[in-house]
Amino acid sequence: MREAAREREFREFAEARQRHLRRSAYLLCGDWHEAQDLTQTTLMKLYAAWGRVRRDGNVEAYARTILTRTFIDQHRRRGWREEAVDRVPELPEGQGPEPELRMVMRAALMALPPRYRAVLVLRFWEDWSVEQTAQALRISTGTVKSQSARGLAHLRRLIEREVGEVRGR
Numbered sequence: 001m002r003e004a005a006r007e008r009e010f011r012e013f014a015e016a017r018q019r020h021l022r023r024s025a026y027l028l029c030g031d032w033h034e035a036q037d038l039t040q041t042t043l044m045k046l047y048a049a050w051g052r053v054r055r056d057g058n059v060e061a062y063a064r065t066i067l068t069r070t071f072i073d074q075h076r077r078r079g080w081r082e083e084a085v086d087r088v089p090e091l092p093e094g095q096g097p098e099p100e101l102r103m104v105m106r107a108a109l110m111a112l113p114p115r116y117r118a119v120l121v122l123r124f125w126e127d128w129s130v131e132q133t134a135q136a137l138r139i140s141t142g143t144v145k146s147q148s149a150r151g152l153a154h155l156r157r158l159i160e161r162e163v164g165e166v167r168g169r
Contacts, residue, residue, distance in 0.1 A: 010050050013059060014043050021067055027121045028071045030110035038074075042067040064126055065136040068118050072137065075114040108158035116151030123148055 021042060025035035045066045046053065053062045109117060115137075122133045123144070130148075134141045 006050060006054075009054065010047055014046075017060065017063065018043070021063060024064065024121060024125060025067055025071070027109065027125055028068070028114075028117055030106070038067060038071055041070050045070070061132065061136075064122070064128075068122060068136050069138075072114060072118055104159055104162050108155050108162065111158050112151055112154055116147055116154060119144055119147040120151045120155070 018039060022032075022035050022039040025038040025042075026032060029035055029038060042063060046059075046063050049062075053059050056062070109120070112120070118137060119133060122128045122136060123130070128136070130141050130144045134144045137144070139147075
């Protein structure tokens with residue numbers, strides 16, 4: 001009976017949080033299919049550690065940490081090279097602000113190196129503290145602060161360039 005209760009608890013968590021995890025994954029990778037794969041991998045890893053994680057109490061933070069580390073590990077294995085994209089990924093209709101702003105923000109976010117992207121998503125999308133982000137990414141708080149500042153500056157430059165190109169047309 002304990003196993004059935006454990007399975008039920010995990011299933012309830014997964015069903016309730018899967019959409020949010022997938023959206024965070026999308027912000028990290030910029031592709032809905034890859035985001036789905038990241039989400040499923042995260043849930044598999046979470047399930048394997050469910051008993052311990054549930055006892056520790058912060059299942060949500062643990063899931064986001066798994067998601068972010070999995071994303072970074074996958075990009076580390078790819079050699080940390082940036083890949084050019086030929087299209088801007090699409091969000092489902094009716095999610096977020098004006099479509100033009102979403103497109104510019106998404107394109108700029110996807111142009112950032114994966115580590116900057118991970119720091120910015122955790123700090124500003126997930127609203128994590130510097131300390132939580134540092135722990136999740138296994139880096140120092142100083143590195144989180146510097147990568148946040150550099151990532152935001154890079155993001156601003158990309159957005160300004162995009163807006164300038166649009167106005168210049």
